[in-house]
Amino acid sequence: MCSKASLVQATRARKAVRLLAVVAAGASLAACAQSSVVSQKSELRASRVASLDNDRTASPAIKRRVAAVRKHVRLASRKDTGDAKTASHGVASFYTEGTKTASGEKFNTMEMTAAHPTLPFGTKLRVTDVASGKSVTVRVNDRGPFVQGRVVDVSYSAANALGMVGKGVTNVKLDVVQ
Numbered sequence: 789m790c791s792k793a794s795l796v797q798a799t800r801a802r803k804a805v806r807l808l809a810v811v812a813a814g815a816s817l818a819a820c821a822q823s824s825v826v827s828q829k830s831e832l833r834a835s836r837v838a839s840l841d842n843d844r845t846a847s848p849a850i851k852r853r854v855a856a857v858r859k860h861v862r863l864a865s866r867k868d869t870g871d872a873k874t875a876s877h878g879v880a881s882f883y884t885e886g887t888k889t890a891s892g893e894k895f896n897t898m899e900m901t902a903a904h905p906t907l908p909f910g911t912k913l914r915v916t917d918v919a920s921g922k923s924v925t926v927r928v929n930d931r932g933p934f935v936q937g938r939v940v941d942v943s944y945s946a947a948n949a950l951g952m953v954g955k956g957v958t959n960v961k962l963d964v965v966q
Contacts, residue, residue: 876939876961876962877918877939877959877960877961877962878937878938878939878940878959878960878962879937879938879939879957879958879959879960880915880938880939880940880941880942880950880952880957880958880959880960881933881935881938881940881941881942881956881957882941882942882943882944882946882947882952882953882956883903883932883933883941883943883944884897884943884944886930889901889903889929889930890903890909890929890930890931891909891910891929891930893929895930896943897943897944897945898943898944898945899927899943899945900924900925900926900927900943900945900946900949901926901927901928901929901930901942901943901946902915902926902927902928902929902930902940902941902942902943902946903928903929903930903931903932903933903940903941903942904928904930904931904932904939904940905931905932905933907928907964908928909928909929910927910928910929911927911928911964911966912925912926912927912928912964912965912966913925913926913927913928913940913962913963913964913965914962914963914964914965915940915942915946915950915960915961915962916960916961916962916963917950917951917952917958917959917960918958918959918960918961919958919959920950920951922949922950922951923950924942924946924949924950925965926942926943926946938957939960939962940960940962
């Protein structure tokens with residue numbers, strides 16, 4: 789027969805074992821959550837380094853879009869003379885991910901399209917690589933880029949025509965054509 793004291797001790801022991809099991813499970817979940825946050829931050833850091841390094845080839849990490857606040861350069865006024873109005877100068881990047889654009893149409897990497905933060909959808913832009921002089925005309929159908937310091941994201945085919953696929957980013961001049 790068990791005494792009342794031994795039953796109380798057994799009950800306390802079971803409660804202690806349960807408490808330890810719950811604490812161990814919680815610590816395990818916290819470690820899993822922490823490791824995914826750390827790996828995401830590592831991927832983000834690697835993406836930023838890769839996109840700034842002009843000698844590296846394009847990697848999947850470059851194609852990830854990152855949200856950031858950016859100060860917009862205003863367009864030239866409509867009273868200016870001449871057909872083309874300079875929209876801005878800055879860094880261009882390209883992207884290949886996404887299924888739907890902000891304008892609602894299906895994203896196609898083989899079309900000459902671009903993402904711009906403020907220009908109306910359908911605006912035609914001449915994107916000129918400042919270093920090489922190569923230029924392409926793209927149609928704005930998406931919003932972006934969401935990386936500070938960038939003025940436009942172009943589709944893969946436009947980036948290929950500009951010769952920036954291997955570099956990932958390039959300095960460009962934007963002119964509103966239509």
